[in-house]
Amino acid sequence: MNAPSSPAPSANIVTVDLGDRAYDIHVASGLLQQAAQYLAPYARAGRLLIITDDQVSQHVLLAVANSLNGAGLSHEVFILPHGEGAKSWAQLERMTDWLLEHHVERADHIIALGGGVVGDITGFAAHIVKRGCHFVQIPTSLLAQVDSSVGGKTAINSGAGKNLVGAFHQPSLVLIDPDVLRSLPPRQLAAGFAEVVKYGLIDDAEFFDYCERNCAAFFAGDKDTQTQTIIHSVRSKARIVAADEKELSGTRALLNLGHTFGHALEAETGFSDKLLHGEAVAVGMALAFRYSARIGLCSMAEADRVATLLRSAKLPTNLQEAGAVASGQTLTAHMLHDKKMSGGTLPFLLARAIGQTFLSHDVELNDVAAFLDQEAGLLG
Ligand SMILES: NC(=O)c1ccc[n+]([C@@H]2O[C@H](COP(=O)([O-])OP(=O)(O)OC[C@H]3O[C@@H](n4cnc5c(N)ncnc54)[C@H](O)[C@@H]3O)[C@@H](O)[C@H]2O)c1
Numbered sequence: 001m002n003a004p005s006s007p008a009p010s011a012n013i014v015t016v017d018l019g020d021r022a023y024d025i026h027v028a029s030g031l032l033q034q035a036a037q038y039l040a041p042y043a044r045a046g047r048l049l050i051i052t053d054d055q056v057s058q059h060v061l062l063a064v065a066n067s068l069n070g071a072g073l074s075h076e077v078f079i080l081p082h083g084e085g086a087k088s089w090a091q092l093e094r095m096t097d098w099l100l101e102h103h104v105e106r107a108d109h110i111i112a113l114g115g116g117v118v119g120d121i122t123g124f125a126a127h128i129v130k131r132g133c134h135f136v137q138i139p140t141s142l143l144a145q146v147d148s149s150v151g152g153k154t155a156i157n158s159g160a161g162k163n164l165v166g167a168f169h170q171p172s173l174v175l176i177d178p179d180v181l182r183s184l185p186p187r188q189l190a191a192g193f194a195e196v197v198k199y200g201l202i203d204d205a206e207f208f209d210y211c212e213r214n215c216a217a218f219f220a221g222d223k224d225t226q227t228q229t230i231i232h233s234v235r236s237k238a239r240i241v242a243a244d245e246k247e248l249s250g251t252r253a254l255l256n257l258g259h260t261f262g263h264a265l266e267a268e269t270g271f272s273d274k275l276l277h278g279e280a281v282a283v284g285m286a287l288a289f290r291y292s293a294r295i296g297l298c299s300m301a302e303a304d305r306v307a308t309l310l311r312s313a314k315l316p317t318n319l320q321e322a323g324a325v326a327s328g329q330t331l332t333a334h335m336l337h338d339k340k341m342s343g344g345t346l347p348f349l350l351a352r353a354i355g356q357t358f359l360s361h362d363v364e365l366n367d368v369a370a371f372l373d374q375e376a377g378l379l380g
């Protein structure tokens with residue numbers, strides 16, 4: 001069901017154009033105070049099931065709860081522990097048991113209120129409970145607002161690696177209120193900015209310029225800059241997802257820029273708050289550009305420009321800052337679990353310039369390992 005919702009007068013709406021699974025992303029300041037207006041069509045018998053985490057429940061839940069209460073809608077809340085460790089079989093089992101105890105029905109919409117962790121695991125639970133129900137994304141971290149809430153990649157991590165058990169399952173609606181970023185810790189804001197910069201690096205050099213010019217205002221909390229940045233990012237993501245929903249043609253794989261390196265670093269640091277996903281992606285993108293320079297695809301000046309912007313957002317750009325100084329062989333062993341692996345080879349996202357990323361099928365993993373040894377200072 002794609003229930004109609006009357007947007008707040010000032011809401012910006014971006015549509016993810018996926019035919020009968022199309023949905024809208026509403027972006028507006030103060031949206032959560034009006035959550036009931038958007039969620040009422042999804043409340044079966046006047047009740048909603050909300051999944052959140054133990055930090056978001058302290059900072060954001062009240063605004064949503066007040067809105068629902070004011071509209072006479074009841075809700076039940078399931079609280080995950082915060083952090084990447086919650087994307088686990090154990091938490092998925094707890095969550096699905098809870099949903100079943102609360103008599104979730106196939107036509108129901110579960111509400112994911114939180115960062116990418118809450119969104120990814122809730123989306124996956126929605127995909128499997130009763131062989132598939134629906135969900136609404138209310139992303140509360142910058143990373144979730146600009147990236148994870150859009151596009152329907154849902155997953156948990158497995159012992160073998162990142163996001164290895166999951167499904168494509170699109171949400172029915174995405175509600176983004178930039179105001180909630182006020183309570184987001186600065187380190188988490190920076191982590192989300194890495195995925196923002198990614199859109200510039202993929203195919204939008206002009207947006208990369210915008211990020212350079214507006215980075216200071218963004219981190220100073222300028223509301224207009226933050227809102228425009230979020231809107232531009234979700235437009236990019238919606239466009240790429242609509243072109244290649246299930247990552248079949250290579251277009252959506254562009255969104256994986258920096259992630260082959262990044263996921264290996266997250267695995268090496270134990271999927272913990274030692275290295276956040278966005279931080280791992282920042283290091284991964286800097287590495288992808290330096291590797292592209294090493295093999296003569298782009299200039300080192302271009303790679304330096306990427307690292308400079310990431311550093312000005314206080315993001316790590318090398319293995320030392322990531323706390324993941326490991327041998328090339330160790331890191332490339334993690335990469336063998338990458339979901340892009342095909343026929344025993346791993347395509348890599350490389351770049352000819354800022355805004356000119358492409359999927360290369362010619363990369364030798366041994367050469368990547370040698371590059372990483374050099375980056376780690378293990379070679380002369
Ligand atoms: N599905 C996708 O397309 C996709 C895309 C990118 C990332 N991801 C996944 O998203 C996850 C990372 O997401 P994330 O960076 O949002 O991490 P997260 O969900 O752990 O949230 C970051 C932290 O901020 C807290 N938080 C969130 N919103 C807050 C707010 N408004 N105020 C105060 N605290 C708040 C959370 O409790 C958490 O501690 C990773 O697992 C990554 O793999 C998925």
Ligand SMILES: O=C(O)C(=O)C[C@@H](O)[C@H](O)[C@H](O)COP(=O)(O)O
Nearest residue numbers: 147151153162163252255256259339
């Ligand atoms: O939506 C996509 O497609 C992405 O690749 C977005 C990434 O930022 C995100 O981290 C995604 O989960 C990584 O995809 P995966 O397929 O490698 O798990």
Ligand SMILES: [Zn+2]
Nearest residue numbers: 195259277281
């Ligand atoms: Zn990512």
